[in-house]
Amino acid sequence: MSESDTARIVVRLEPARILIGPHGTMLRAREFFEAGLYLQNNADRFSPVGGFLTCRAIELALKAYLFARDISRRHVRRLGHDLTRLFIEAEVRGLAHYVQFAPGDIAVVIQTGRDYSEHRLAYFDVAWVVGGGFEPSPAILERVATALLAALEPVCRDAAMGDGDPLPLR
Numbered sequence: 759m760s761e762s763d764t765a766r767i768v769v770r771l772e773p774a775r776i777l778i779g780p781h782g783t784m785l786r787a788r789e790f791f792e793a794g795l796y797l798q799n800n801a802d803r804f805s806p807v808g809g810f811l812t813c814r815a816i817e818l819a820l821k822a823y824l825f826a827r828d829i830s831r832r833h834v835r836r837l838g839h840d841l842t843r844l845f846i847e848a849e850v851r852g853l854a855h856y857v858q859f860a861p862g863d864i865a866v867v868i869q870t871g872r873d874y875s876e877h878r879l880a881y882f883d884v885a886w887v888v889g890g891g892f893e894p895s896p897a898i899l900e901r902v903a904t905a906l907l908a909a910l911e912p913v914c915r916d917a918a919m920g921d922g923d924p925l926p927l928r
Contacts, residue, residue, distance in 0.1 A: 780826035781918035784911050787818035791903050798896050810879035812899040813841065813870060819906040820844040820853075826910075826917035827851045841871030857909035859902060866898045 778786070794811030801808065817839055824834050824847055837843045845853075845864060873879055 779918045780822045780914035781911075783818055783822035783825060784907070784914040787815045787822060787903075788907055788911070790818060791815035791907060794903075795900065798900075806879045808896060809870065809899060810874060812896070812903050813867075813874040813879065815903045816867060816899070816906060817841060817844060817874075819903065819910055820848050822914045823848050823853065823856075823906075823910045824851065826914045839875040841874065842868045856913060857905050859905060863898050863902050866895055867902050870895070870899065 790811050794808045794815060797805060797811065798808035820841075821834050821837075821844065824844075825831070829847070829851070834847075837847060845868065870879075
């Protein structure tokens with residue numbers, strides 16, 4: 759190969775794309791949860807951000823579980839930030855085998871989830887609150903997030919280590 763031939767060779771390096779697995783996703787969920795708790799316990803004023811962070815933790819915990827159950831990233835991505843759809847998908851794939859919720863808790867999370875998925879908690883809208891927007895219940899969101907993290911973190915860690923759960927996929 760002559761020097762003129764090698765001058766025409768172009769090598770393009772694409773940016774690396776690293777996808778975190780179920781356990782990495784669960785660790786991000788825990789970080790959002792801890793940040794939300796910190797804000798709720800230390801803010802000297804009302805802020806919907808703590809509720810937003812806790813909803814994000816719930817979202818990521820459910821997505822981590824779905825990844826651990828071998829649901830494709832494409833399918834999970836299509837569910838978006840919709841907590842209702844995420845809970846339904848997780849329930850279909852055996853969530854109740856791992857975690858039980860207090861009566862009514864999921865209904866509150868789903869109602870909060872509507873405002874969460876429409877970004878009303880992230881971009882606080884005074885007209886929405888004055889017009890009757892649903893204020894998230896920090897205690898219920900915290901209880902649901904705590905239950906999800908405690909029950910599903912071992913499942914996600916085992917899936918990441920290749921020690922899959924024997925619960926059959928439906």
